[in-house]
Every structure is written in C-alpha cells, then in structure tokens.
Amino acid sequence: MKILMVCLGNICRSPLAEGILLQKIKTAGLDWFVDSAGTNGFHVNEAPHYLSQRVAKRRGIDISKQLCRRFVPEDFARFDKIYAMAADVLDEMKKISGDKYEAEKADLLLNVVHPGQNLEVPDPWYGPEAGYEEVFVLIDEACNELVKTNSIKK
DSSP states (O other): OEEEEEESSSSSHHHHHHHHHHHHHHHHTOOOEEEEEESSOTTTTOOOOHHHHHHHHTTTOOOTTOOOOBOOTTHHHHOSEEEESSHHHHHHHHHHHGGGOOGGGEEEGGGGTSTTSOOOOOOOTTSOHHHHHHHHHHHHHHHHHHHHHHHHTO
16 A cells, blocks of 8 residues: 655645654554655755654654655556645645546545545644644544554455
C-alpha cells in the first residue's frame, strides 16, 4: 500500500500525518510506503513547522528530517490512496492533476473515521501550539483506523 498525505504547504498537517502513519505501520509490521506533499509549493525543501515537530516529538515521532515537496499530477500514478486534509486541498489536487486526477484514489483523511461527513483537519498554521495538538489527535485517530481496516483486509 502506498499512501500520500496532502495539505496546503506540506509544513504542518501532512508531515504530521506522514510521521504518525509511519510509526503505526512500523508497529503493525505493515509493508507500506507513506509520503506527504503540499499543493502550494511555498515551502519546498523546508523542514516541517517547528510546532508540528514539537507535538510529534512529545509522542516519540521525529519528523524533523522530512522535507516539504509539492504535490504533482504523477502522484496519482505512484500512490494507491491520497488523503487530503481539507476540501480546498482536494480541490487544488483536482486542478493540479487535470486529466490525471483519479477520484477513487482521493479522499479527505477524516472520512476514514467519519465516512461521508467530509470533515476537515483544521490548518493550525497561524494559531498557538494547542491547535497543533488538536490536529495531532485528529490525524492519529484517522491513522489508527487506516491501519486497523487495512490490516483486516490482509
């Protein structure tokens, strides 16, 4: 299974999602590939936001070595599933991908936990550390469900 996590800048939410899911698949002994990307490209080759790094590190997850990259149309050919953190991110993925967009591969991450509700992981970028904590909890719950449901299918 190859999974891509996508947010706007690949600096707050999607790096957390990549790190959280990587930790969970390692613990579960799954042979998955996980990556993250951003739709706007403003932070290419930067490390994740220091508050994302801090909340992850407190839980034993080191995301400091990740480097932000931009989402590209070819990601649909490379990944089995692509999870967007919010509806605007999903819309940007469609625009960027054009005719390479594959709707069956793309979804909002929180639909894993709350099917069809189209809930979003809020963008903590301008807020205090508590917002990053909230984002961690939401993503953690979704990643637990991803591992649980996909482990059952094995």
